[in-house]
Amino acid sequence: MRNGIAGRAAPRLPSMSQAAVQPPLSRLLERSAEALQAVRAGRSLNDVLPDVALELRPGVQALTFHAMRHLGAASQVLRGLAAKAPAPPIDALLCVALALLWPSAQPRYAPHTLVDQAVAAARRRTPAAAAFVNAVLRRFLRERESRVAQALQSPVAAWNHPSWWIEQLQRDWPAHCSALLAAAQQHPPMTLRVNARRATGADYLRRLADRDLPARLLDDPAFGGQAVVLDAPCPVEALPGFAAGEVSVQDASAQRAARLLLADAGMAPGARVLDACAAPGGKTAHLLELAELDLLALDSDAGRLQRVADTLRRLRLQAELKAGDASRPSAWWDGRPFDAILLDAPCSASGIVRRHPDIRWLRRPGDLPALAALQARLLDALWPLLKPGGRLLYATCSVFRCEGQAQIDAFLQRCGTASAALHPASPGHLLTVPDNRIDAPGGEVLHDGFYLALILKT
Numbered sequence: 001m002r003n004g005i006a007g008r009a010a011p012r013l014p015s016m017s018q019a020a021v022q023p024p025l026s027r028l029l030e031r032s033a034e035a036l037q038a039v040r041a042g043r044s045l046n047d048v049l050p051d052v053a054l055e056l057r058p059g060v061q062a063l064t065f066h067a068m069r070h071l072g073a074a075s076q077v078l079r080g081l082a083a084k085a086p087a088p089p090i091d092a093l094l095c096v097a098l099a100l101l102w103p104s105a106q107p108r109y110a111p112h113t114l115v116d117q118a119v120a121a122a123r124r125r126t127p128a129a130a131a132f133v134n135a136v137l138r139r140f141l142r143e144r145e146s147r148v149a150q151a152l153q154s155p156v157a158a159w160n161h162p163s164w165w166i167e168q169l170q171r172d173w174p175a176h177c178s179a180l181l182a183a184a185q186q187h188p189p190m191t192l193r194v195n196a197r198r199a200t201g202a203d204y205l206r207r208l209a210d211r212d213l214p215a216r217l218l219d220d221p222a223f224g225g226q227a228v229v230l231d232a233p234c235p236v237e238a239l240p241g242f243a244a245g246e247v248s249v250q251d252a253s254a255q256r257a258a259r260l261l262l263a264d265a266g267m268a269p270g271a272r273v274l275d276a277c278a279a280p281g282g283k284t285a286h287l288l289e290l291a292e293l294d295l296l297a298l299d300s301d302a303g304r305l306q307r308v309a310d311t312l313r314r315l316r317l318q319a320e321l322k323a324g325d326a327s328r329p330s331a332w333w334d335g336r337p338f339d340a341i342l343l344d345a346p347c348s349a350s351g352i353v354r355r356h357p358d359i360r361w362l363r364r365p366g367d368l369p370a371l372a373a374l375q376a377r378l379l380d381a382l383w384p385l386l387k388p389g390g391r392l393l394y395a396t397c398s399v400f401r402c403e404g405q406a407q408i409d410a411f412l413q414r415c416g417t418a419s420a421a422l423h424p425a426s427p428g429h430l431l432t433v434p435d436n437r438i439d440a441p442g443g444e445v446l447h448d449g450f451y452l453a454l455i456l457k458t
Contacts, residue, residue: 022059025109026120031056032063033093033121039068040092045358063096066108068357069160069185070099076157077147081136090129093121097137103148111141160185164365165350172401176433180399183432183445188355190233191218191446193250193282194226195315196289201225204247207240218446222256222427229446245315250282253351253430253450254397258286260425260454261340261393270294271339275319276326276382281308283344283395288317295319296338298326327374327381337387345375347396347403351432351449372402379411383420386457391423394453404429404451412455423454 022028031052038048045064052060067074074095078086085091097118101111109117115137122133140147151157155166159181169177192215194204201217205228208215213234218227229252236242236249261273269292275284278297287293299305302323309321324332326343348371353359379394386392394411396403405428412420430450 023056024120025113025117026124027056028059028063029093029096029118030121030125031060032067032096033089033125035060035064036067036071036092036096037088039358039361040088042362044362045356063100065357067096067099068361070102071095071361072154072160072162073102073148073151073157074098076151076154077140078136080147080150081139086129086132087126089125090122090133093118093125094133094136097133098140101137101140101144103144115141161360162363165360165363168365168368168400173399173431176431179433180431180449184353184357184360186354186445188251188448189444189446190230191250191252191255192228192230192239193248193255193286193289194228195246195248196224196226198241198246201228204228204240211238211240213238218252222259223252224259227252227255243314245317248282248285248311248315250286251352251355252447253452254282254448255286256427256430256450256452257283257342257344257393257395258290260427260452261342261391262287262291263425265340265391267291267293267339272296272336274298274338274341274382274385276341276343276378277345278321279304279308281311283342284308284319285311285315285317287342288312288319289315293319297321298324298332300325327377329381329385333385337390338385339387339390341382341386341390341392342395343378343382343392344395345378345403347371347375347398348400349397350403351397351399351430351451353449354432355448368400368402372407375403375407376410379407380414383415383457388457390457392455392457394451394455396451397448398451399429399431399449401429404453408453408455419458421456421458423456426453428453 035045035048039045049057049061077098078094086094097114100109100114115134118137119130119134122130156163159166161181166181169180173180194201202225205215205217214231215228217225218229239247241247271293273287273293273295275287275295275297277299278284279299279301281297284295284297288295297308297319299308300323305321305323312319322332348363348367349356349359383392394408398404412422428451430447432445432449434445
């Protein structure tokens with residue numbers, strides 16, 4: 001995924017039984033409100049959370065993710081409870097608290113505890129607003145049923161996404177819009193890619209069982225028997241062989257990319273491959289796990305290339321790493337054509353919003369045309385670098401058509417059928433709706449939203 005967003009599993013909120021070992025809730029609420037403010041100012045949680053003190057970070061991340069998933073509802077109900085908009089720090093604190101007070105079959109905190117701790121946080125942030133915070137939250141609790149019903153009349157509150165996002169999905173996927181929005185509220189699974197150079201997925205399942213980490217193997221042939229889904233997320237340090245490079249964390253949809261690019265290609269050892277926009281390096285590593293390649297990992301951000309280097313070092317793999325703008329090959333290309341190119345293009349990341357719930361609030365409607373224009377420039381710039389008979393895999397972690405099928409349809413029209421053809425194995429849009437081939441019984445979606453198109457150069 002090429003958006004500066006790591007593919008981590010979303011955190012779970014601590015239960016009330018765990019609260020005794022957590023830092024004071026008021027401090028977590030205070031820092032979570034600051035994180036929400038930062039998102040509203042345009043910063044991603046990936047940038048914000050590392051600045052939180054280590055002892056607070058897990059709790060703050062869990063609370064902030066929860067708030068992001070319920071921000072539409074919390075903001076809507078707050079507008080009805082406050083005669084005028086509170087100052088931004090208090091608005092953010094109230095939204096976090098209201099998200100946690102929203103009706104739930106398994107509330108994480110007792111309501112009176114949450115209100116008291118939110119008031120304590122307000123006293124530290126803005127002492128004069130403490131009484132206002134207390135009044136708003138207690139009024140919500142008294143009138144919760146009617147306030148929730150009223151707020152849910154708004155689609156933004158009902159689906160907890162911006163209105164433009166909802167409308168875009170309605171245009172793109174009218175039959176699946178509700179399912180896509182509902183899936184974005186689920187906690188994502190933790191999916192592993194077993195290093196094919198070191199073990200089989202079945203072997204690794206047994207090692208997980210020995211550690212009391214129940215998991216299942218995805219038996220769809222697209223994963224080559226190497227994709228494993230844990231029943232419950234765990235720290236990577238708990239995974240057997242992680243530090244030794246035997247396994248990596250990678251979503252099921254992302255695991256399809258490398259196999260699709262290399263499948264039936266007949267590439268000889270040492271085939272020249274470009275991974276454009278390579279950071280953080282998951283697909284780079286997967287390609288090298290599957291074949292002996294002369295691989296160039298390119299990224300415009302030299303700092304993010306260090307993450308590629310770290311990934312390859314852990315997996316004991318090698319590639320050439322270079323900083324450069326993929327849309328300007330003249331600045332970095334040595335003139336030798338490539339047998340295959342992976343273009344995991346910058347995109348809206350709309351397909352991984354359940355994993356990164358701040359994305360929905362960071363994106364703006366104008367982002368989509370700008371991203372689509374960048375994707376088109378990248379396709380046009382990289383296509384001439386491919387050998388005749390070579391293949392280019394275009395990938396985005398998006399469910400929006402303008403970043404997927406519409407983008408490739410336009411590219412193929414520009415190229416003409418005499419020089420480019422879509423490989424029949426291309427899966428196209430992988431939507432976050434249940435897929436009977438890989439998803440669990442009961443409707444849990446085990447893959448992120450993605451788009452994959454393999455284009456052959458004739």
